[in-house]
Amino acid sequence: MFCSDEFIRPPRGTIEAMSFIARYYAPSIFMRCGCDAKRRMANFLMNNAIQVTNLRRVYKSYVGVFRRKLKEVEAVKGISFEVAAGELFGILGPNGAGKTTTVKMLTTLLLPTSGTATILGHDVVRDVSALRPRIGFIFGGERGLYWRLSGMDNLKYFSSLYQIDPAVQAKRIPYLLELVGLKERANEKVEGYSRGMKQRLHIARTLLNDPEVMFLDEPSIGLDPVAARDIRRVVRDLRDEKKTILLTTHYMFEADELCKRIAVINKGEIVALDTPANLKRVVQDLSVVELEVKMFTPDALERLKGLPFVDAVTVQEREQNSLVIVQSPRGAEAVSELLAQLNGATVQKVTVREPTLEDAYVRLVEGMDETKKEGAGSK
Amino acid sequence: MFLKYLYAIFAAFKMNFLSLVVDGFFIFATLLMPLIYALIAFGILRDKGAHYGIFVAVGSGLAGLWTTLLFGSGNAITGERWSGTLELIAATPTPMWMIVFGKSLGVILQSLLSMVASYLLGWLVFGYPLGIAQPLEFFLVLFIGLLSFIAFGLMLAPLFLLNPQVQQFQNALEYPVYILCGFLFPIALLPFWTTPLSYILSPYWTARLLQAAAGGTLAWEQLVNESIYILALGGVYILIASVLFRIVLKKARVDATLGLQ
Amino acid sequence: MHQLITNLKLFWQGAALSYVALFSWLRPTTFLASMIIFPLGQILFFTLLGIFATGRDSASFYLIGNAMQITASAGIFGVTMAIGGERWAGTLMYLFGAPANRLTIFAGRATIHIFNGVVQVLMGLAWGLVLGWVSFAHTDPLALGITILIATFSTAALGLLLGCLGLVTLNIMFINNLVYFLLLLFSGANLPITALPQWMQYISWSLPLTRGIAAARFIVDGASLAEVAPLLVGEFFIGVGYLVAGYVLFRIFEIEAKRRGTLEAF
Ligand SMILES: Nc1ncnc2c1ncn2[C@@H]1O[C@H](COP(=O)(O)OP(=O)(O)OP(=O)(O)O)[C@@H](O)[C@H]1O
Numbered sequence A: 001m002f003c004s005d006e007f008i009r010p011p012r013g014t015i016e017a018m019s020f021i022a023r024y025y026a027p028s029i030f031m032r033c034g035c036d037a038k039r040r041m042a043n044f045l046m047n048n049a050i051q052v053t054n055l056r057r058v059y060k061s062y063v064g065v066f067r068r069k070l071k072e073v074e075a076v077k078g079i080s081f082e083v084a085a086g087e088l089f090g091i092l093g094p095n096g097a098g099k100t101t102t103v104k105m106l107t108t109l110l111l112p113t114s115g116t117a118t119i120l121g122h123d124v125v126r127d128v129s130a131l132r133p134r135i136g137f138i139f140g141g142e143r144g145l146y147w148r149l150s151g152m153d154n155l156k157y158f159s160s161l162y163q164i165d166p167a168v169q170a171k172r173i174p175y176l177l178e179l180v181g182l183k184e185r186a187n188e189k190v191e192g193y194s195r196g197m198k199q200r201l202h203i204a205r206t207l208l209n210d211p212e213v214m215f216l217d218e219p220s221i222g223l224d225p226v227a228a229r230d231i232r233r234v235v236r237d238l239r240d241e242k243k244t245i246l247l248t249t250h251y252m253f254e255a256d257e258l259c260k261r262i263a264v265i266n267k268g269e270i271v272a273l274d275t276p277a278n279l280k281r282v283v284q285d286l287s288v289v290e291l292e293v294k295m296f297t298p299d300a301l302e303r304l305k306g307l308p309f310v311d312a313v314t315v316q317e318r319e320q321n322s323l324v325i326v327q328s329p330r331g332a333e334a335v336s337e338l339l340a341q342l343n344g345a346t347v348q349k350v351t352v353r354e355p356t357l358e359d360a361y362v363r364l365v366e367g368m369d370e371t372k373k374e375g376a377g378s379k
Numbered sequence B: 001m002f003l004k005y006l007y008a009i010f011a012a013f014k015m016n017f018l019s020l021v022v023d024g025f026f027i028f029a030t031l032l033m034p035l036i037y038a039l040i041a042f043g044i045l046r047d048k049g050a051h052y053g054i055f056v057a058v059g060s061g062l063a064g065l066w067t068t069l070l071f072g073s074g075n076a077i078t079g080e081r082w083s084g085t086l087e088l089i090a091a092t093p094t095p096m097w098m099i100v101f102g103k104s105l106g107v108i109l110q111s112l113l114s115m116v117a118s119y120l121l122g123w124l125v126f127g128y129p130l131g132i133a134q135p136l137e138f139f140l141v142l143f144i145g146l147l148s149f150i151a152f153g154l155m156l157a158p159l160f161l162l163n164p165q166v167q168q169f170q171n172a173l174e175y176p177v178y179i180l181c182g183f184l185f186p187i188a189l190l191p192f193w194t195t196p197l198s199y200i201l202s203p204y205w206t207a208r209l210l211q212a213a214a215g216g217t218l219a220w221e222q223l224v225n226e227s228i229y230i231l232a233l234g235g236v237y238i239l240i241a242s243v244l245f246r247i248v249l250k251k252a253r254v255d256a257t258l259g260l261q
Numbered sequence C: 001m002h003q004l005i006t007n008l009k010l011f012w013q014g015a016a017l018s019y020v021a022l023f024s025w026l027r028p029t030t031f032l033a034s035m036i037i038f039p040l041g042q043i044l045f046f047t048l049l050g051i052f053a054t055g056r057d058s059a060s061f062y063l064i065g066n067a068m069q070i071t072a073s074a075g076i077f078g079v080t081m082a083i084g085g086e087r088w089a090g091t092l093m094y095l096f097g098a099p100a101n102r103l104t105i106f107a108g109r110a111t112i113h114i115f116n117g118v119v120q121v122l123m124g125l126a127w128g129l130v131l132g133w134v135s136f137a138h139t140d141p142l143a144l145g146i147t148i149l150i151a152t153f154s155t156a157a158l159g160l161l162l163g164c165l166g167l168v169t170l171n172i173m174f175i176n177n178l179v180y181f182l183l184l185l186f187s188g189a190n191l192p193i194t195a196l197p198q199w200m201q202y203i204s205w206s207l208p209l210t211r212g213i214a215a216a217r218f219i220v221d222g223a224s225l226a227e228v229a230p231l232l233v234g235e236f237f238i239g240v241g242y243l244v245a246g247y248v249l250f251r252i253f254e255i256e257a258k259r260r261g262t263l264e265a266f
């Protein structure tokens, strides 16, 4: 049997209009056939740029120096989602949730333990050489640039490795530097760049090969609010250019502001996947009570959590006091009972407000932990 | 298509050369170390007669070349790993071995300077006549030999990455190659069983041809035959290197060792 | 690239020969690489070169010279890295602040390398014996042992001075390698001192190893300890001289650093 990439992939753009009708019928037919190329065709017809099915990754590492023990971490526990062409999709999750692991698998840098993923119809395990030129990725942080070269030289070097025509380079590099706002500083060594500038240079770097799908793993990590806003501006520009973007972050407002849909991921599992508006609906019926408390004790936390009308409690330790955030459907009516549970402690300020996406996120992530704990406790 | 790869190799070459010329260790390895070798060898071989001048100049230049390749290409991947760029360059359409090849070219260019330096040393300080009897042949062999030498060095980087234990031998690998390739004395001094080892090292053939060309005893037939052999060995090295690179990159995807976090 | 090379040299010559010095005995590959193969390589290369130049009779000259010179790999690389490692680890600040005699700390670190150096020299000589390039028939083992120890000590003292220098210079690997190779040239390991031009001879006699190598050659040929005593005493005091120079340099840096408040810069 003959089954080639080139053969099966239709020319970009032309078929898109025609496929509108076919999209409703063809996938089911193609999906049933085992042939990978046909499945890819189905994906294309469904207009999904990214298709992830039961993706799973286990890390094996050895711990201990003398008695080396094999330790397994299941970083991603069989997640599935798809991202439409031109969509800006967010993955939101706490530290260690498995965001980076997922992105690494999708960018062909890491092999999945099981499950499949296709990007633009290419399998991330097998079609590596066809896929790589069509995607771009950045990992948050300062590494991944040649610090002793200028920003301009970094871009020149990478575009040469991407085998971009020198004539094209000469036009594209200045354009990209302009896009990310580094035109003035392009000839300085990267060493002297601020974090935000390095991060923007990273974005320019991924755009060198004009990728159709971009993976941005925590692009605003460690940046001050102004620098983070600059990054978001660039991401928004890219979204408006109809690039398919997968963005990971643990800043809710960032996801809220930018993404069309968000997958909330915790401990390797997707706990929710929806539009920001729908995710907020999780907490729609709730109100949030914020209490600034002096000398907040763990018992008090337990007591608050034990109240029947309280859904979730988070505590942020501050310099002078603790900020206790309580989610409850009763809202303002709950305040007096909450205060009653805090007997002894000094409450300095009470605020009742509408829930935000952050509260939805807390609830999703916490709620999952809670059920986990109960499950473990009953054993 | 082919041109694009050449262009990428050139970019790696340029970038590496520019960062090496200011590196203290490399200035030492490419310029000073071969000079000291040359000084010692000129001193030891003084009684051998003046015609050994060119022999020493060529030999210590090649020795410097090996040292720089050993450290330069040997650490090419590890360095990218430290700067966090390995994942990024692994994702480009340019094969990793080509990037390392380009980087090695940068190393080589600097090393060529060291050959010139030891040549001048023998001429100016020791007063040896250092004429190259067959200059055309000499530079032809030099060109072919260097390409093959780089190919040899290419096998190091993936080997070191695959097995860190092997890298402990990095320093210890310096002299054995000098010896087996007959850079400064003929391999006839060695026990017979080491001869096959010399024969599979292309720098051995390169040194032989260079010395013959410098001394004016190189026949065309030998030149053609051995040059072809040098190129063939180079091809085999590249083949082995590309397989090793593929294994390394595959392994890195399985073990998550491409990055360093 | 620069950083990488510095790091690697640091790691392989430093770690292999210095930090894990204590453990290197436990790790077969490290032992094999730094204690057996490396000495063998250097010895073979220069002795064969010597044999090629002047015949087999001169083998023992080159063999003894290079076997002794190998001690510099522990004494120079090992010791400078043990001190230089401080700088990379960023703990130097605490060291300067510590009340303990700092030179003791450094000297303590150097000791392990003296031990390593002695073993490397012995390995080198053993290789010579195996290859039949040297005979110890007329050799007083005690005298040879003392010679090796003193030569190793004075080389490590030079290493200590370089290590202190390394605290303020950026590229210690450059200095390290340069000194190692200059020792190869000046110490008489490969070229008889008398064959060098006069000005080079002055350098030779002010470096460690020169007298040690000369003494070792005499002892292997059958000289007694008393006969080489002047050489050994000279070698020892050269070592003491470098040690004192290293200490003074270190104190100057320390005082300067405190005065200018640039400890972090170290
Ligand atoms: N190379 C590795 N070897 C072993 N375990 C790993 C490795 N990389 C990640 N892990 C583990 O896998 C889990 C998921 O890590 P991952 O980096 O994907 O999380 P993340 O969501 O990106 O977190 P962060 O927000 O901190 O970046 C963590 O428990 C982590 O400890």
Ligand SMILES: [Mg+2]
Pocket: A099, A100, A101, A217, A218
């Ligand atoms: Mg991450």
